[in-house]
Amino acid sequence: MHLAFFVIPVIVMIPILIYLYIWFNRFLTLIPRIHDRLRHGLAVLLASASACLCWPIYRTGGVVISHFLVSSLLMELIHLIIKKKNHGEIPRVWSFFYRSGILSAAVVAAVFTYGYINMQTVYERSYEIASEKVQRDMKFAAISDLHLGTNMDTDKLSGCLDGISSKTPDALLLVGDIFDESTGRDEMKRAAQLFGQVKSTFGTYYVLGNHDPNRYVKEKQYTAEEMCQILSEAGVHVLQDETVVLDGLTIIGRKDASAVSRQETKELTARGTPSQFTLLLDHQPLGLQDNADAGVDLQISGHTHAGQIWPTGKLMELLGVSEMNYGYKMIDTMNMIVTSGIGGWGYPIRTGGHCEYVIIDVKKENRISPTAGSN
DSSP, X not given: OTTHHHHHHHHHHXXXXXXXXXXXXXXXXGSTTOOHHHHHHHHHHHHHHHHHHTOSTTSHHHHHHHHHHHHHHHHHHHHHHHHHHTTTOOOHXXXXXXXXXXXXXXXXXXXXXXXXXHHHOEEEEEEEEEOSSOSSOEEEEEEXXXXXXXXXXXXXHHHHHHHHHTTOOSEEEEOSOSSOTTOOHHHHHHHHHHHHHOOOSSOEEEOOOSSXXXXXXXXXXXXXXXXXXXXXXXXXXXXXXEEEEETTEEEEEOOOTTSSOOOOHHHHHTTSOTTSEEEEEOSSOOOHHHHHHTTOXXXXXXXXXXXSSTXXXXXXXXXXXXXXXXXXXXXXXXXXXXOOOSSOSSSXXXXXXXXXXXXXXXXXXXXXXXXXXXX
């Protein structure tokens, strides 16, 4: 997996570098009387510098450059249409727009402005399901993929948690990647305290995602063990392949799929009470049919961000990287919910999906069809 994160960007960068050279070479023709050799040399230099700025491709610079390239390729298509329509003649105004890249830059600016505003807006997403296993109506609140510090600090988080507390949930469920490599130690401690202060019937439960353990950086601000200890001291129940049997409810928390080893869901459900409503927290939406076969009634996952940058979410689902990108699905008797997350990773931009926390009402009736409330 780590090799793929290096090899794939390298492969992608080759055509990007070639096109950047072509684009800069064309852009430099706007400079009067520039020598051809100098223009080619500057184009190579500028293309190489841009490639360095966008390495790796999934970081901020790479996202900006990739959007610029896509919009520029769209301009190439429009240019070909205009050229064909005018029998090879190019209007002077369009020639300037085409060579200068002004329209491409405007498109990127508009997309990223929307993406920034979208990232700063947090919705409440509601689901209503039914089960004969619950002894009474229950309500759960779920948060995933906060990536604290990217688009939300602890002050904004506190406001979201106030909104959740007003719903009087039976449990607050934290479904991984609440923190990541860029989260400061003090931020992490403050957030842990906030999560522990949320009032609910059964408390707050936390499962780790792939970013929580800080495995993608060499110099860690805190270890996974320190994080789990701080969360526990704040009153948050950290579940790592553990089953908790409560009054009328069984909560199972799995280790993330990126962990070196983790137990099978059927091993964890065997420790519960089959007659009780079984809730599974698993950061990545994988092995869904196995979880349904193991007797899980409701699984909540995150990880996908619902495709933080469009159209990555659907592409990952089509390629089988994730079995489900976003929303609700019924798998046999298991209710499956994938949340887009309350934040985002790497940069405060969302051009796909939106930020949300989830409220799930579980009704003691078998006549209710699963429904999703409005944002």
